[in-house]
Amino acid sequence: MAFLAALTATPVLAQQASPAVEVGVLSMQRQEVPQGFDLPGRAVAYEQVAIRPRVGGIVTQILYTPGKEVRAGDPLFQLDDATYQAAVANDRAALVTAEANLPVKQAAFDRAQRLLNQGATRVDLETAQYDLAAAKATLEAARAALDFAQTQLSWTTVRAPIEGIPEVQEVSVGDLVTAGQTTAMTTLTRLDPIYVDMLEPSTRLLEIRRRIEDGTMTANRTMDATLVLEDGEIYTGKGTLVTPSAVVSATTGTVAVRFAFENPGHKILPGMFLRGTVTQGTTRAWLVPQRAAARSAMGDLTAFIIAEGKAKRVTLTPSGTWQNNWVVTAGLSDGDQLIVDGLKSMTPGKAVTGVPATIDAAGLVQDAPKAE
The missing domain is CATH 1.10.287 (Helix Hairpins)
Structure with missing residues (x-):
């Protein structure tokens, strides 16, 4: 009987004796955070011209090389x-x-x-x-x-009306062309700068206006945008606002917002699908690393903090993202110790001890440097 009692008591004693788990934590402090939103976008040519003859005649010479940039006024075709x-x-x-x-x-x-x-x-x-x-x-x-x-x-000398990149010609030497014909001889596209049309949901525009009016968000005087290319590369250029559309699409419920980007290397081509982050203002919020938060089964954004030596799950109210962080406007308090590692085995009520940590540029957890 004493042996059985010893066996049944062992798990309880082991549980009572288990030490608190060390976890990396960040101390939460509310700060002014740029308010950015990720938007889908598509590149649009800054200028694009279909080259057509203004007089009729036989094509006697093709005076350009397809794909090689031409200046405004450069000859493209010679007619008889x-x-x-x-x-x-x-x-x-x-x-x-x-x-x-x-x-x-x-x-x-x-x-x-x-x-x-x-x-x-x-x-x-x-x-x-x-x-x-x-x-x-x-x-x-x-x-x-x-x-x-x-x-x-x-x-009779057909010249480029703008600077840009000409496409392969649609006519050959000896072809007869007529004034104002419907078929273009070639197409000329200017690639630097280039436009990017981003689609902003109309509901978000209403939300932004409401937040500006109630003071929880401060609008920027200028609106900037950054791009992520189709292969995931972050584009180094920064875009400036050209104009927002005054009409909401009846099919998608979005408003097209046009930005202009410098494109000296012609990396962005018309028709490319892109993702853009538009910075529309600043808001006082907490920055929560995306790796430290997760979605619950109900779709709520949740994270763990340390409360009285134990892990506590809290529900966060996000308001977009910034770099590798969620921008959180509710669910935390200044000084809260946010748990940033050991989250796979984390459960509410688990005994934990916080160890200061940092997050690098890639969003990975690093030990905080020790004070000398």
Whole structure:
């Protein structure tokens, strides 16, 4: 009987004698935290032009290399210009004729005016006046015709209207093109800077406005954004707000917010899907490392703190994320010891002892440096 009693007492004694487990902790202090929200986005070309001819003709030369950046005004295509050269010569001859005719009509008018009632009648004067006005009009028309003919001749060299990257040509030497045709000869895209349209839920916009009005959030004077590329790489450039849309999408319930990013290396291409973090203001909150919190079966965000030497589960109220942390506006108090490691086996009521720890840039727990 004494042996059985000893066996049944052993687990109780062992449980009573088990020491408290050491866990890494962070001391929670409320601070001003940039309020950022992760948003899906898509890259849009800053400028994109479909190159079409303004005059018709046979393509005689392709003057660019696809994929090689061109400047505004650089030639892209050359069209056969024989017809337009002839038109320029014809209009130039007409201009010379009009310029030669004007002094003759001017002299006739001056003579009729001088000899009025002395060999020239009023009818002669009016006729001379009409002929002079017609000669001036003919001269102006000839100048305009020559200017237009020279302009059309210049259009036979199809030039880049903007700087950018041209695509592979859609025409070949010898093809006939027509003015204003629907098919583009090529497409020219400017990649630096580049636009990124991010989709903000309209409900979040209402929440942000409410928080600004009740003072729990301070709006930034400028709105910045950072990007994460499709492969997970963090883009080093920072975007500036261009304009938010004034319309909520009827299908997605989102508002498109456009940002401009510098893109000197052309790493971001139009059509890419991206993730962006938009910093819209600051809020007083606690920063809880994402590794130290978990979602409950009900979807609540929870974490463990030390209370009277034991682990205590608390429910947090998150308000977005910042770097590797949850931005928490409720559920904690200043001075709370947040447990950041040993969480896989952590249960409420477990005896624990806190050891100061730090979180590195990757979100990993490190021992706090000891004071010298």
